[in-house]
Each structure stands twice: as C-alpha cells, then as structure tokens.
Amino acid sequence: MDSWLRSRAAVRVRRGLVRRTEPQAGLIDLASNDYLGLAGDPRLAAAAARATDEHGTGARASRVVCGTTGAHQGLERALCRLTGQDAALAFSSGYTANLGVLTALGGPGTLFIYDAHVHASLLDGIRLSRSEAVEVPHNDLAAVATALAARGQPRAVVVLESIYSVLGDAAPLAEAAALCAEFDALLLVDEAHGIGVAGDGRGAVHAAGLAGTRHVAVTATLSKALGSQGGAVLGSTLLREHLVNTARTFIFDTALAPAAAAAAAEAAGIVLAEPELAHRVLRNAQVLALACGTEPSAGAVQSIPVGSPERAATVTAALRAAGVAVGCFRPPSVPDGVSRVRLTARANLTDAELRRAAASVNRALESGLQEVPA
Numbered sequence: 001m002d003s004w005l006r007s008r009a010a011v012r013v014r015r016g017l018v019r020r021t022e023p024q025a026g027l028i029d030l031a032s033n034d035y036l037g038l039a040g041d042p043r044l045a046a047a048a049a050r051a052t053d054e055h056g057t058g059a060r061a062s063r064v065v066c067g068t069t070g071a072h073q074g075l076e077r078a079l080c081r082l083t084g085q086d087a088a089l090a091f092s093s094g095y096t097a098n099l100g101v102l103t104a105l106g107g108p109g110t111l112f113i114y115d116a117h118v119h120a121s122l123l124d125g126i127r128l129s130r131s132e133a134v135e136v137p138h139n140d141l142a143a144v145a146t147a148l149a150a151r152g153q154p155r156a157v158v159v160l161e162s163i164y165s166v167l168g169d170a171a172p173l174a175e176a177a178a179l180c181a182e183f184d185a186l187l188l189v190d191e192a193h194g195i196g197v198a199g200d201g202r203g204a205v206h207a208a209g210l211a212g213t214r215h216v217a218v219t220a221t222l223s224k225a226l227g228s229q230g231g232a233v234l235g236s237t238l239l240r241e242h243l244v245n246t247a248r249t250f251i252f253d254t255a256l257a258p259a260a261a262a263a264a265a266e267a268a269g270i271v272l273a274e275p276e277l278a279h280r281v282l283r284n285a286q287v288l289a290l291a292c293g294t295e296p297s298a299g300a301v302q303s304i305p306v307g308s309p310e311r312a313a314t315v316t317a318a319l320r321a322a323g324v325a326v327g328c329f330r331p332p333s334v335p336d337g338v339s340r341v342r343l344t345a346r347a348n349l350t351d352a353e354l355r356r357a358a359a360s361v362n363r364a365l366e367s368g369l370q371e372v373p374a
Helices: 002-015 042-055 063-067 070-083 094-105 120-128 141-150 173-182 237-246 258-273 276-291 309-321 351-369
Strands: 028-030 087-091 110-115 132-136 155-161 186-190 216-221 231-235 301-307 324-329 339-344
Touching: 028 339, 028 351, 042 070, 042 258, 070 087, 070 216, 070 231, 070 258, 087 094, 087 237, 094 120, 094 155, 094 186, 094 216, 094 231, 094 237, 110 120, 110 141, 120 155, 132 141, 141 155, 141 173, 155 173, 173 186, 231 237, 258 276, 276 301, 276 351, 301 309, 301 351, 309 324, 309 339, 309 351, 324 351, 339 351
Parallel strands: 028 324, 110 132, 110 155, 155 186, 186 216
Antiparallel strands: 087 231, 216 231, 301 339, 324 339
16 A cells, blocks of 8 residues: 555656645635635634533534534524525534535436536535536536436436636626526536635625525535634525435534534624625625736636646645645546636635735746646
C-alpha cells in the first residue's frame, strides 16, 4: 500500500494537483465562502455560546435517538422564515444533506436528470441512490425537456444549482420549474451559493417566486453565507417526514452540534433583517470582476480561466506571496483543460482591499502566467 500511495503522490506532483491544508491567516481573503463575513460576527459567537451552555458541546446522538435539541428546532424555523419554505430538516453538513435527500428519493422507479456542472456531493448522492440518471449539458433546458419527455420511470428529479460554484453563473430556475410542473417532476435546487447572496439573501428560489411550490425543493449549506456549519433540506412537510424516516445520512449520523445550529439560526435572522449584506457582496463582486477585466457573474464567485492545472497552481502561489488568498480550481474539481483561479467577494471587504487584491491578480495574470484556452 505504501508504494502505491507514493506512486499516486508522484503523479499529483507531476500534474500540478497537490493540495495543502495550511492556514492562510493574514491574507486578503478571496478564497473562502464566508460571503457575508458572518463567520466572525460576535452575534453568532454569542448564540453559539448560549447553546453550548444550555445543551453542551455535542448533540450526543442522532436526531432520531436523543440528538434533537431546541437549537435544532430553532434553526429549522429560522431557515423556513428566511427561505419561505414550509419545512426544513437540518443535517450535519451540506454534503450529507445532498447525499441524504438524493438517496432517499432515488431507487427503482426514479430518474435523476442533472446538470453537468453540479457539485460532487450531488453526483455522489445520485450514484449512491442506484437510480437511472441522465447528465445534461450545462444550463441546457432543451436537453432537460427531452429527458423528461422520454422517461419511462414514474418519478423524475431534476437536479440543479441556483448559482454554480465554479463559473458563478445562475440556473434558469423559473423555466426549469415550469418544465418540472409540466412533466410531473421534482426540481431539486442546491442553494449553497445562493442563500445569503441572491434575492436579498433569501436565495434564488425565493427570488424566482418558487418558495413553497409543491414541485420544488431546496438543499443548502450553513457553512458559507451563514458562517456556521451544517446543511439542510427545505421543502414540503411531506418531504421532511420522508427524510426523517429514510435519509441514511440523517438517521445514522450524530446530529449537528447545538452551537453550530444556534449560530446558523442567528445568521439566518441577520440575513433576513439586513438585506443590505447581500447587496454589498454583489456590489463588491462587481467591483472585483470589473477591476480584473472579467464579466461579473450572478453571485459572489468570479472565475478566471488560466488553462492548465500547473498554471493555476503557479498563479495561486504568486498571489499568496503577494498577500492574497484565492481559490485554485483544477482537476478533479473542474475538467482537465479548464483550470481557473476563483475570486470570491465578501460583504466585509473594504474598497482598499478590493483595489489591492485586483492589482495583485492583474499583475499575476499579466506576468505571462495566464493561459486561456481557445
């Protein structure tokens, strides 16, 4: 086994795919998903401390044994108020929320139709569901309609992201929801990058007028704009009841820590009460994109292609040396040949930080490191 592990490490080095887990303190943060800057908000810390005092540091068991606390119930109510959904079920992460809902909805008789750009957690959930599945080209609703019309299964689930994590572009949610209504299918929307950013922070599904719609359900993470940890599935009360009884990543997983649940609930209330936070992150995203010479995207993520994974790693290292942390996206995060650096705007970035970061990005790209595929 050791020799195999060493050989795999050598391949990663040769291909420029080595990843590190080092802290990045002291840098201008264009890498994290703390879109609203709430991870350091004292109101979240105070809510977490109160929950720890009341419930302890851990949930102690799964939600269906004795792991459900008032913090979990408060979180689910807060998420429903924020998104306009009828019911919510909290999971230990966004990844387990996606695995849980997809495996619980899948199996014989279910067809999954999924966008080619969906997150790895959605792909894994579809694979684990042992369902038939069709991948459609990115944002190609004609292909979705063709797959729905040709299906022989009694159930179909169309899986999209509201705002995609790599390119930062948005899905045509209203049109996709209309297709699902026409073909009696469920639209499952991952709002990981939409909550806190789109639609005054209430998410792209809410902004599209789809909140509480029978044939639309949502998954979300609490670790991005909400500044905490965990995940959730939101939709009908019938869907929640189904997941409580069938979602393996809910039934067999220790519940989210009460402190994280309470912090996320506090964040959801802040986002609802302070829509200017969402406006600010979008404004900063536009400033950053224009300063770097790229078209502003629909969300906080601004994506700049650099060609090869080696060049992506080189640009990222150069920016880190200049005091700027950016995302480095290369295989397997993105297909080979479309590696990129990802710049993430945040609501609490100052104009001075935006100017300094953009200047550093431009210097790195102008130094001959940029390689944009034709």
